[in-house]
Amino acid sequence: MHLESILNCMKKLCYLLLLVIPAMSLLSCSNSVSYADLKKQERQYISKWISDHNIKVITESEFYAKDSLTDVSKNEYVLFSETGVYMQIVNKATGVRVNDGETQKVLCRYLECQVETGDTMTTNIFSTSIVDAMMVSNNSGTYTAYFTDGYMKNYYGSTSVPNGWLTPLPFISLNRELDNISKVKLIVPHSEGTSTATSGVIPCYYEISYQLGR
Numbered sequence: 001m002h003l004e005s006i007l008n009c010m011k012k013l014c015y016l017l018l019l020v021i022p023a024m025s026l027l028s029c030s031n032s033v034s035y036a037d038l039k040k041q042e043r044q045y046i047s048k049w050i051s052d053h054n055i056k057v058i059t060e061s062e063f064y065a066k067d068s069l070t071d072v073s074k075n076e077y078v079l080f081s082e083t084g085v086y087m088q089i090v091n092k093a094t095g096v097r098v099n100d101g102e103t104q105k106v107l108c109r110y111l112e113c114q115v116e117t118g119d120t121m122t123t124n125i126f127s128t129s130i131v132d133a134m135m136v137s138n139n140s141g142t143y144t145a146y147f148t149d150g151y152m153k154n155y156y157g158s159t160s161v162p163n164g165w166l167t168p169l170p171f172i173s174l175n176r177e178l179d180n181i182s183k184v185k186l187i188v189p190h191s192e193g194t195s196t197a198t199s200g201v202i203p204c205y206y207e208i209s210y211q212l213g214r
Contacts, residue, residue, distance in 0.1 A: 038201040045116045046187060046203050050077075050086075057086065068092075068171045077187070085167045086187035093182035095175030095212060103137040105213030106174060108150075108165075115187065115203040124151045133213060134161050136169065143169050156194050164188030165208065174212035182210045 050057065056076045063070065063078035070076040070088045077086040098104045109131060111123045124130050132150025136143060145161040147153035152161075164186055172182035186206040190197045193204050 035201070042190060042201055042203050046086075046189065049115045049187065049203075049205065055086070055088075077185070080167065083163070083167070083192050084189040085164050085192050087167055088185040089168065089171060090183040090185060091181065092171065093173045093175060093177075093180055095173035095177075095182075097173060098136050098138045098143065098169060100138050100140055103135055104174065105148075106134050106136050106145075107211040107213045108132045108134065108208055109211075110152075110206055110208040112152075113205040115205050121204065122151050122155045127151075131211075134165075136166070138169075141170070152194075156196060158195060160195065162188060162193045162197070164192040164204075164206070167192075168208075168210070172210060174210055176212050176214075178211075184208055184210075 049055075054075055056074050057079050058070070058076050060078060060080060068089075069092065070078055072088065072090055075088070077088045079086050096104075098106075109125050111125055112121045113119060114121055124132055130150060132152050133148045134145045134150075135148060136145040143166040145166060146159040147161055148159070153159055167186065168182070168184045172184065174182065184207075186208065188197070188204050188206060190201045190203060193202065196202065197204055
């Protein structure tokens with residue numbers, strides 16, 4: 001009888017496991033978040049940021065019709081539909097461009113915030129001695145770059161420059177005049193951001209100045 005009781009208990013336990021395991025699997029699946037869900041959430045975060053900061057979004061055609069300018073007094077940002085990057089040119093500046101076939105050293109001061117929370121992620125604006133430096137190349141209108149020094153390179157452990165940082169380059173000029181330096185504000189979706197932003201589907205807000213290096 002004792003052995004029979006043990007066998008009966010084992011049968012009941014097996015039966016319970018057969019019921020519990022599928023239920024746990026279903027619960028796990030229901031709690032998981034898909035990439036599509038994360039992208040939808042990202043769009044919601046960006047929309048809220050735009051609303052909270054009273055940003056007026058203009059189209060690319062409107063932007064080009066204004067000689068590639070955004071009206072800062074109206075807090076205008078242009079939306080580049082292909083990449084999802086929003087850009088405000090605070091100061092276009094005067095100077096040189098990175099022309100086709102050229103490579104230029106560009107120095108940047110920046111602020112990086114997480115759009116979801118508004119928290120600062122990294123910045124070098126409080127440092128008087130450290131400026132993020134990158135080498136920028138233009139190949140038939142396609143810009144590529146890599147960091148050579150600075151907080152972004154050290155913090156993220158990579159020389160890769162986010163594509164979002166390159167968005168303003170066709171529209172701004174570079175010089176060494178600190179009182180007339182080019183400045184922009186960007187809202188960058190994860191697909192155009194750092195490797196951390198890409199893997200975590202994290203949209204970021206940037207304020208960046210671009211200065212001609214030596």
